[in-house]
Amino acid sequence: xxxxxxxxxxxxxxxxxxxxxxxxxxxxxxxxxxHDQSIPLWxxxxxxxxIKVTFGTQSKSTQCGADGRWRLILxxxxxxxxxxxxILTSSGEKRSLKDVLVGxxxxxxxxxxxxxxxxxxxxxxxxxxxxxxxxxxRLCNLTAAPTDRRVYDKNTLARLNTKDHFTGQWSLACEPxxxxxxxxxxxxxxxxxxxxxIPIGVVENAVGGSGAEAWLPRxxxxxxxxxxxxxxxxxxxxxxxxxxxxGRAKLNLGTHRSAMHPFRPGFLFESGVREWSxxxxxxxxxxxxxxxxxxxxxxWNQRLIVDLVNGWRSVLKQKNLPFFMVQLPRIGGDDPxxxxxxxxxxxxxxxxKSLQNVHLIVTEDLGWDSPDVHPPDKQPVAKRITDxxxxxxxxx
Numbered sequence: 001x002x003x004x005x006x007x008x009x010x011x012x013x014x015x016x017x018x019x020x021x022x023x024x025x026x027x028x029x030x031x032x033x034x035h036d037q038s039i040p041l042w043x044x045x046x047x048x049x050x051i052k053v054t055f056g057t058q059s060k061s062t063q064c065g066a067d068g069r070w071r072l073i074l075x076x077x078x079x080x081x082x083x084x085x086x087i088l089t090s091s092g093e094k095r096s097l098k099d100v101l102v103g104x105x106x107x108x109x110x111x112x113x114x115x116x117x118x119x120x121x122x123x124x125x126x127x128x129x130x131x132x133x134x135x136x137x138r139l140c141n142l143t144a145a146p147t148d149r150r151v152y153d154k155n156t157l158a159r160l161n162t163k164d165h166f167t168g169q170w171s172l173a174c175e176p177x178x179x180x181x182x183x184x185x186x187x188x189x190x191x192x193x194x195x196x197x198i199p200i201g202v203v204e205n206a207v208g209g210s211g212a213e214a215w216l217p218r219x220x221x222x223x224x225x226x227x228x229x230x231x232x233x234x235x236x237x238x239x240x241x242x243x244x245x246x247g248r249a250k251l252n253l254g255t256h257r258s259a260m261h262p263f264r265p266g267f268l269f270e271s272g273v274r275e276w277s278x279x280x281x282x283x284x285x286x287x288x289x290x291x292x293x294x295x296x297x298x299x300w301n302q303r304l305i306v307d308l309v310n311g312w313r314s315v316l317k318q319k320n321l322p323f324f325m326v327q328l329p330r331i332g333g334d335d336p337x338x339x340x341x342x343x344x345x346x347x348x349x350x351x352x353k354s355l356q357n358v359h360l361i362v363t364e365d366l367g368w369d370s371p372d373v374h375p376p377d378k379q380p381v382a383k384r385i386t387d388x389x390x391x392x393x394x395x396x
Contacts, residue, residue: 021045021093026276027086028170032103032138032201034280039074045090054087055100064090077102079198081136099172101136103199104192107281108185109215109273110288112208113326113374118186119179122377127186131178136197137189139181142168142205142272144262151254160260165271166205182206184326185285187382188389195390203281205272211245211291212304213265217274220311221266230265233258241265242294244337269311277315283322284312285385290373293328293344294337301344305351309358322357322392324385329363333371359388 023043033039033055045051045064052061055074062072083099108114118124131137144166145156152160159165171177178186182204189200207214213221213230221227229238236246236257249261260267292301305325313321327348328341345364352360361384368375 021088021090021095023086023088023095023097024275026203026279027097028140029098030083030100030138030172031097031140031170032101032105032199033074033077033086034105034282035079035102035198036076037280038076040071040278040280041074041086042069042071043088044068045070049090052089054085054089056084079103081197081199101138101199101201103136103201104282105201105203105279106185106189106283106285107273107276108182108188108202108204108206108285110206110286110326111210111290112206113290114182114184114285114287115204115206115208116183116374116376116378117180118183118378120376121183121379123379124179124183128175128178131173131175131186134173134190134193136199137173137186137193138170138199138201139173139177139186140168140170140201140203141177141181142166142203144205144207144268144272145252147207147209147248147252147262149248149251152252152256152259157256157259162267162271162274165260165262165267170201183378184287184382184385187379188285188385191382191386192389195386203276205268206287207262207268207272209245209248209291210262210268210288211241212288212301212308213241213292214263214268215273215288215308215312216266216304217269217311217315218266219314220307224307227265235264240295240300242291244294245291269315273312274315278317281316281318281321283324283389285324285326287326287381289328289344289348293340296340296343298343298347301347302351302354305348306355309351309355320357322359322389323355324359324361324388325352326361326381326385327363329367329375329381330365330369331367331371331373331375332369335371338371338373359392361385361388 047066047068049064051070060072064070080102086097086100088095118128185202185204189202193200245263249263352358
């Protein structure tokens with residue numbers, strides 16, 4: 001194929017993509033839309049085409065921009081367990097999302113203890129087997145590239161970009177989907193739903209081993225001079241990132257050191273959070289710190305947490321977005337990687353205290369005596385998160 005033909009083919013494929021009528025990635029069958037507040041929707045279509053969205057008794061229209069992007073806002077809806085169609089039409093084309101509920105949506109993020117699946121938690125298999133009894137709980141399990149001990153193959157390397165990195169979609173609660181979702185997220189969602197009967201949507205995008213720097217928005221990293229070396233091509237040698245994380249990234253990347261990686265500063269936010277900008281979350285469940293606690297620099301660690309919270313709120317356009325931040329729990333053994341955990345717990349407490357609507361979930365007395373960083377009993381953590389959420393709501 002000569003270069004001219006190839007160029008024409010690429011242009012044709014881009015044109016097809018540009019004209020595709022679609023909702024953006026956060027929206028899908030079985031999802032939950034936010035209740036009692038304006039509902040922003042967005043997606044793509046043919047440039048300058050008219051777009052109409054219908055949900056229940058309301059319809060709204062807008063026009064695609066020159067770049068094919070569209071955005072509109074539906075009026076607030078009351079909580080509803082009645083599944084309805086969300087319909088998108090334009091120039092005779094139609095796209096629809098089925099069985100859409102109205103309730104509250106929680107973003108559950110961090111590293112492996114948030115990602116710890118229900119099916120592996122104590123009592124989790126029995127719990128997952130009953131998940132279908134909760135049709136008003138909906139799950140969006142976003143899965144990143146693996147960060148275990150392996151060298152990435154070409155398919156994994158190919159997905160390491162902001163568009164393709166996370167995979168997953170909304171699903172009904174059933175044994176297979178519940179088994180794979182975060183145990184903490186599931187038990188928190190179940191408790192909240194059981195309390196008030198409002199549908200709950202869980203969006204989980206936690207990544208094992210990820211440091212807070214990987215979750216920083218690019219704007220946050222750009223805002224500080226002492227963050228600049230995080231963005232350098234030599235980030236794998238940056239001492240502000242723990243030795244364990246850099247070592248694991250080097251192993252994963254093998255000879256492809258210039259490729260993206262889940263631990264690369266800013267990459268997880270850009271590939272897994274930014275696309276949710278302006279989506280009205282009820283709050284964030286955040287369980288992270290095991291990786292950053294390796295670095296015995298309290299001021300640095302506190303800055304990362306504060307800039308992460310402020311950065312997420314800014315990009316997601318929710319200036320008071322609630323964060324429920326899980327403290328690092330008790331752990332056994334004498335692994336030097338865990339030596340700074342007591343100080344890091346204090347860092348978490350100070351960061352939470354310095355920020356409005358950030359709630360520290362104390363777990364120092366939980367955990368276990370094993371050196372394994374993954375305590376399998378997640379129900380007590382979820383209960384404390386739920387109690388804190390309900391306590392805060394009771395004050396308002």
